[in-house]
Amino acid sequence: MSKGNSLKPLHSISIEDVENVYREYGKKLHEKIDATRDAYLGFIFPINRADLSAVSEAFELSPKVAQLIYKKSKSFSTFKSPGRKFGQLTNHIYGASILALRGKSLDTGLNMVTNETIRKLAAANEDVILEIAGVRACWFGRIFFPAQAFANAIAVFGGKVGPEALFNLAEKYGYASVAGARKTIRGDFGIALWLTLLGRAS
DSSP states (O other): OOOGGGOOOGGGOOHHHHHHHHHHSHHHHHHHHHHHHHHTTTOOOBOOHHHHHHHHHHTTOOHHHHHHHHHHHHHHOOOOOTTOSSOOOBHHHHHHHHHHHTTOOTTTTTTTOBTTTHHHHHHHTHHHHHHHHHHHHHHHTTOEEEHHHHHHHHHTTTOBOOHHHHHHHHHHHTOEEEETTEEEEEHHHHHHHHHHHHHHOO
16 A cells, blocks of 8 residues: 555556455555445445446456455455354445555545545546446435535545535536435445545546
């Protein structure tokens, strides 16, 4: 998770990189995964193998790397039924892992994400955001989260973007709704944006 000239695009991530991240940064990853669960108001979002493959393809991760992340994460995950040996891969694990795999700090890796930069970052990665949102539509297309939840989840990794800026962005793409005075973002778009920032923002 070093910074600077060691920053890696996801398409160049290797099997060795995955092995190293889970071996060397396990404790820190668990801290950030727990913080992300809190940021999402306690909700946990499991990922199955097909879902992981589709999202990883959008990020241009190699199939072998994606499958190793799946395998490692099932052993790494603390989200499991009592008595089961293996846990389940979740968005929280996947998101934190891809930030670490890029060589970015788990504390400050999203510090470029602010109210002033969020629209530009989204526009630069629009194809990936909308592709992942499409993949996630069957899971999260009918669920709306408070905009604050996504602001919280970005802040876990050093971002400083407010719920209003995120709501306005979601509204631009047709993924925002208002419930009384509560501004909400459709889950598929919000999670796709969060994952894409972790995987692509620089």
